[in-house]
Amino acid sequence: MNSSPHEAPQPARIDQMRRDYTLGGLDIQDVHDDPLVQFELWFAEATGRPHDAHPVTRESVAQEAGIPGWFEPNAMTLSTTTAAGDVTSRTVLLKGITSKQFVFYTSYESTKSRQIAANANVSLCFFWPHLQRQVLVSGRAERTDRESSTAYFQSRPYESQLGAHASTQSSTIESREILEQRMAELAEKYPPNTTVPLPEKWGGYAVTPVEIEFWQGRTNRLHDRIVYTRPSDAGPQTPWQLSRRSP
Numbered sequence: 001m002n003s004s005p006h007e008a009p010q011p012a013r014i015d016q017m018r019r020d021y022t023l024g025g026l027d028i029q030d031v032h033d034d035p036l037v038q039f040e041l042w043f044a045e046a047t048g049r050p051h052d053a054h055p056v057t058r059e060s061v062a063q064e065a066g067i068p069g070w071f072e073p074n075a076m077t078l079s080t081t082t083a084a085g086d087v088t089s090r091t092v093l094l095k096g097i098t099s100k101q102f103v104f105y106t107s108y109e110s111t112k113s114r115q116i117a118a119n120a121n122v123s124l125c126f127f128w129p130h131l132q133r134q135v136l137v138s139g140r141a142e143r144t145d146r147e148s149s150t151a152y153f154q155s156r157p158y159e160s161q162l163g164a165h166a167s168t169q170s171s172t173i174e175s176r177e178i179l180e181q182r183m184a185e186l187a188e189k190y191p192p193n194t195t196v197p198l199p200e201k202w203g204g205y206a207v208t209p210v211e212i213e214f215w216q217g218r219t220n221r222l223h224d225r226i227v228y229t230r231p232s233d234a235g236p237q238t239p240w241q242l243s244r245r246s247p
């Protein structure tokens with residue numbers, strides 16, 4: 001910080017911060033029967049890869065909204081709870097979408113993983129401000145198999161692989177130097193261009209949704225919310241129920 005008190009910027013009036021959402025609307029007849037397919041369509045737009053039906057480009061939406069095009073569109077807020085119902089949220093990156101699940105990777109020793117072990121019900125929240133859209137997913141998380149975790153781990157940059165070994169995620173540590181020391185030791189143990197094994201403590205979770213909501217911002221706060229629901233014990237052939245929810 002190099003500004004003197006005289007040059008200090010005026011604090012933003014949080015209560016006066018508002019933006020009207022005008023980019024589009026969403027109706028039940030607009031969306032795909034399968035919410036995972038619908039998610040992929042919106043995700044393609046969020047990453048600036050327009051699909052045929054709704055050719056929204058990253059540049060055009062960013063220009064209209066007056067904000068940068070996109071940054072980490074696969075970032076999502078993951079909320080988990082303890083058995084007692086205490087909630088924790090944090091950002092993680094979506095690393096895969098299958099025909100029925102959302103996949104992310106983390107440490108199995110982390111707070112989130114301990115909470116998932118206590119209660120597999122989680123929620124995911126994607127916010128794409130450049131499209132004035134939000135997607136909410138409620139579902140159950142389960143560990144991915146070791147083969148797919150290994151395949152993803154091996155695709156990560158070498159330093160990230162070492163980092164997964166070095167970190168005891170969510171634990172208290174004395175200093176940053178401890179991490180750097182561990183990284184140096186690991187670089188000796190696993191030199192560059194050798195295979196760094198998947199740590200036992202690290203892997204993926206796949207979230208099977210029971211509800212997905214697609215939210216499109218509209219004018220006057222009368223936003224569109226189209227919701228897909230399906231009971232958690234429903235088979236893959238069970239059709240999703242679609243409804244509109246009040247904003």
Ligand SMILES: Cc1cc2nc3c(=O)[nH]c(=O)nc-3n(C[C@H](O)[C@H](O)[C@H](O)COP(=O)(O)O)c2cc1C
Binds near residue numbers: 072088093104112
């Ligand atoms: C943009 C962004 C992406 C992140 N992606 C991941 C991720 O994919 N996996 C992960 O374990 N942590 C990720 N983190 C760090 C988490 O937010 C969090 O600090 C960490 O997972 C520990 O969470 P926990 O102590 O609640 O388990 C990310 C953070 C940010 C800001």
